[in-house]
Amino acid sequence: MEKTKKFLLPENELPTKWYNIMADMPTKPMPMLHPGTRQPITAEDLYPLFAKGLADQEMNSTDAWIEIPEEVREKYKIYRPTPLVRAYNLEKALDTPAHIYFKNESVSPVGSHKLNSALAQAYYCKEAGVTNVTTETGAGQWGTAMAFASKAFGLELAVYMVKISYEQKPYRRSLMQTWGAQVIPSPSMSTKAGRKIITEHPNYQGSLGTAISEAIELAMSTPNCKYTLGSVLNHVSMHQTVIGLEAEKQMEMAGEYPDVVIGCFGGGSNFSGISFPFLRHNIKDGKKTRFISAEPASCPKLTRGVFQYDFGDEAGYTPLIPMYTLGHNFAPANIHAGGLRYHGAGTIVSQLMKDNLMEAVDIKQLDSFKAGVLFAQTEGIVPAPESAHAIAAAINEALKAKEEGTKKTILFNLSGHGLVDMTAYDQYLAGDLVNYSLTDEDIAANIAELEKIIK
C-alpha cells in the first residue's frame, strides 16, 4: 500500500481564528512595566508606536479565539495551509521506531513562518489609516516578510537592517528591495540614534538593539507611521498559532497525536505557533504532550538564564518585561542562526516555562548543521540554520526512542529554508565553524550586572 507523505488541508480549512493561549493559562503572565513609573503599561501606552488593533491584541485580549480578518486570510492563501510532512526518509536514515512529522513553513514565498504575523501586522496598520511602517531586521527573515506584507497591503516600508547583515546577506536585501521596501543599513545618518553611534564609533557594524532604536525613532517622527516587530510580543505569537491549528487537523488526518512538539527558539514566535494549540489540550483535556524549545547553546536563556524583569532591547527603551533572560546587555556569539541570537523570551513562554508546562534544550552550532545536512540529504529541503536547531532536537528525541525501543510521535516546526543562507553551509562543510561555549561564571556575571540595573 502506498504511504502518504504530505498531509494537505484544502483552503477552506484554513483557520478562521487565532488561538490566544493567555485565556487558558493557569497562571497569567505578570504585567509589563513602564520603566519610569514601574506601573503596569496599558494598550493606550502602546498606541503611539503600534497600530491600535495590534496594541489591543497585545494588552486587552481575553478571549481564547480571535477572528482572523478575511483580508488576512485571503493573503494567507498565497501559501497556506502549509503541508504537514511525514519524514519517512529521515526516520529510515536514523533507523528509529519514532514517527517524525514536520510542519513545512518554508513554503511561504519569503521562505519562513514570519509572514504569518507580517501580513496580520500590515493589515492592522492599513486598517488604522497608516501609510508608512518601519521595522528592523537582523538576519533578514522578518524584514523580507514585512517587505512583501507591506506591498500586499499598499504600505511604504522602511527597514533598518543591521549593517553587517546588510553587507553579508545581500540576497536578503535584494529580496526586500524587489518587494518594494526601502532598506537602510543601521546605524544610519537618518536618525538621531544612528547619528550618535556613528559619530562615537565610526566603524560600528550595527546591532539589533540599534536598529530597533532607529526604526522606533523613524516611526515616532513620521506622520501616519507605525512600528512593527517580528517576535517576542504576545500578538506576534498569537498570529503564529495558525501553524499549530493547521497541524492539529493534519495530525488527525495522519491518525496520530504528537507525544513531543518541538520548535527552535529565538524570541519564541515559531515555537509558540506550533505549540500553543496542542498545549491547550494539555491544559484543558489532560493530554501529556511534551513541548521542547530548542535554543542555541551560545544563547541559552531558557536553559541557563534567570526569570526576572528585563528590557526587551539593548538600549533599554522598551517596557520592563517579565522574562527568562541572560541580561539585555548579553552579547551572543556570532552564530549563523541569527534569528536565535536574542537575550530573552516573551512573557507567555517565560511563564509557561516557570510553570513547567514546557521544556528547553540547547543545541551546539555544529550539531545543528550536522542535523541540517542530514535533513537536506534525506528530505530534500535545506533548512534555515535556525530551523536546524529544531531538527537536531527532533533527531535526539528519535534516537532516544530507538535506544528505549519505544514508539514515539514527534512533530517539529520547519520554520524556514536556508536557500539564502548557503554561506553558512559552505563554512560548515569546509570545517570552518565552531561550537561556542559559555561558562557559568560568564552567565552569572552578566546577570549580576543586570540585577544592579533593574532593582
Next chain:
Amino acid sequence: MEKTKKFLLPENELPTKWYNIMADMPTKPMPMLHPGTRQPITAEDLYPLFAKGLADQEMNSTDAWIEIPEEVREKYKIYRPTPLVRAYNLEKALDTPAHIYFKNESVSPVGSHKLNSALAQAYYCKEAGVTNVTTETGAGQWGTAMAFASKAFGLELAVYMVKISYEQKPYRRSLMQTWGAQVIPSPSMSTKAGRKIITEHPNYQGSLGTAISEAIELAMSTPNCKYTLGSVLNHVSMHQTVIGLEAEKQMEMAGEYPDVVIGCFGGGSNFSGISFPFLRHNIKDGKKTRFISAEPASCPKLTRGVFQYDFGDEAGYTPLIPMYTLGHNFAPANIHAGGLRYHGAGTIVSQLMKDNLMEAVDIKQLDSFKAGVLFAQTEGIVPAPESAHAIAAAINEALKAKEEGTKKTILFNLSGHGLVDMTAYDQYLAGDLVNYSLTDEDIAANIAELEKIIK
C-alpha cells in the same frame, strides 16, 4: 463567497504514467543521425553513455503512456503534486478579464522543475547497477536537481559547472555540495578536453559545450558510470509531463480549460512538460488551445532560427539532431536567464513548431524582469529569470484580452523561483541591465556558416 486560490491534488492523484507525445504526433520527428555515417542512430548507440532504461525511453518508446516506477513516485511525493494557483492578485494589477493560472514548480526542494527528470534519471541509473554519474550545469538548476536526486538514490555525482557560474553563483555550488555532490569548475584539469582548453586558453571562463565534453569524457572513462542531461532529449521532456498531467486535473477542479498554455523555452523540457498533456487534446479531441513558448529575444531559435540538422553541443560531439537552431556555434548574449541560453530546440518541439501545432514569442530581457518584479509584488514568489519569460508572455496575452474585451483562460508554468538569482534582480533594480538585439544579418551569417559545416 470565498475564492479558491490554490488547487491541490492529494498524493494518490499523482500521475502513475508519463505521457509520450511521440505516439500521438501526426508527423513523427525525423531521426537523429550518426555524425560519421549519417545513418539514424539506435538505442544501442546510446548505451555506452546513458543508462539503458533512459536510452530505451529516448529511442524506442512507441506507447503513449509509460509507467512511472514506484520508487520515483515515492520521491516525487517530497514535493509533488505541486499546486496550481489562480493569480488573482496579478489579474487585479493588470485589470484584465483574463483568468491567469500558474503551475508552481518552484516548490520543489531544489527550486525548479528540473527535479522531475533528475529523480527519474537517477532511478534508471541505479536500476542499471550504475554507481557513479556525471553531468554538467551552467546556471546551476540542473546540477542542483541531479545532486539531490543522486543522493536520494545513493549515487555518487560529479558535476562540471561552467567556471564563470561556479564563481558567480556560489549558492548553487553550495547547494550541490550540501546534497553531497562533487562540483568541479569547468574547464578542469581532470579531463583531456579540459586540459586541452586550459593549456590553449589559460583564462578561459568555460562554456556549457566544454562542460558537456568533460562530463561525457569522465562518464566514458569511469567504471559503472553514466552521463545525464537535463533538457533537449525526448526522455527528459517526457519525464516533465507530470507537470501538465497534474495541471489537467487541477484545471478541471477549477472548472476551466486553458485557451493558452505558456512555458519559457531553453532546451524545451519545462515547456513540453506543461504543454504536451493539453496538446494531446488538440491532436486527438479537436481542442483549440494555443501553446506559446517564450524564448529570450537574445536567443530566438524558434522565432528566428532555421529548421535543419545540427549538433546539440558546441564542439560537435553529439548526434545530428533535426531542430530549429541558430547554429551550434551561436554565442548568446550573457543574459541572466542562463537556462534559456541554448542554440537549439529538441526534436519533438521542433517538429511540432514546423507543423504549426505550437507558437513562439520572444521576450526582451528588461521586459522579463519587469514582469518578474510585478509577479513578485502581487503573487509573492520571486520567479527565476527564466520563468519570468513565461510570466511576461502571459501578461502580454492577458493585456490583449483586456484590449479586446474577451475572457481568456491562461495557464503558464512557473518553472522555478529566483531566490538564488537575486544578483540579477539587484542589477535590474539598479538599472544596470540592457536588452540585447540581434540583427537579421547576424543570424543569417551564423546560419550560413552552419550550412557549410553540415552539408
